[in-house]
Amino acid sequence: MNTVPRDVKVHIDVSVSLSTRSYINTASINLFHKLQRHVVDESDGTVNCIGLYPAPPLPVPHICLNLFKDKTSSKDLLSRLDSHLHNPYLSLQIVEKMAEQAAQNNGFLLEPYLMAVNVVLVQDVFHKIPVSGLPGKEETLKKETKCVICLEDMRTNKQLKLPHCLHQFHFRCISKWLQSRNSCPLCREIVFVKSDFE
Template sequence: MLSSALLSMGVDPYLHDSIIVNIVAYAQSIRNLVSHMAAGMVFPLRARIRLVTMHVRNERVLIDLATRESMIENEGRGNGMIPTTEISIKALKTETILEGESCMICLEELSGGSEVTVMPCSHIFHGSCIIRWLKQSHVCPICRFEMPTCSQ
């Protein structure tokens, strides 16, 4: 059933098994957590850390899939994603934010006092998130501001 749902969404069949394994493992972990909580048991820190780690890994898989699907979709239109130049990426500024916002790539909260990377259009992101993005696409994921490419 999951495989046919993934196929209908256009996900590469090569990735089906690994995605299904991650979904099943994540569902089992959630089920265990709920049963422990219902029984009034204190959930051990090691298990909570494992759940968080698994959740982050699953989010990265989903972000990779979304990026891959976007690239495939754009290639069909003749306007494939073009990476930003390395020099432009290295020139990005970092700053410390005062109040919390969200990184619009990973959707994780940026708490006050966090160091962020600032695009020339003033949008902020986790440094690792925006660098990874710019190595695949030369546009801001929020406003489509265009960064320099090798072809410019």
């Protein structure tokens, strides 16, 4: 993998502090992977974010590199970092942020320092959930008359039918509900299963 997929955003935060435990300049790089879930309203194409969730861990979640003053160039650092990540694009982004931070803190880099680098890869995941249209006569008899989340009349707003259990709620209500839970408010059936992401 030579590039980060288009649907992945990279956030890099670098901080530098004096090292009290080591006599060698060190870079501690932590890598995190998160999924940002979105629900797409099929009737009008609007997209609502329902939250940020942990994703399966990356193959290399932590890298520790010694930074020798006279031997560490950006090119050398890029090569050493990429030997762990096997992703030149991501390695280059991290090294550029580290170099930028080192330049800003040049005043105290004569002392041994610890450079903490937190890298968060956020991948967008989209789910299409059908929004029910105008109900037929038979469906009206079976359908709930009130949204069990807000207890208001179901006919007042757009409705959304969950894919596995087919229970219906106001689109606005179930979107808010799914930001903190991954189950149907009525039957507790899991809404998004792992196979939905693959």
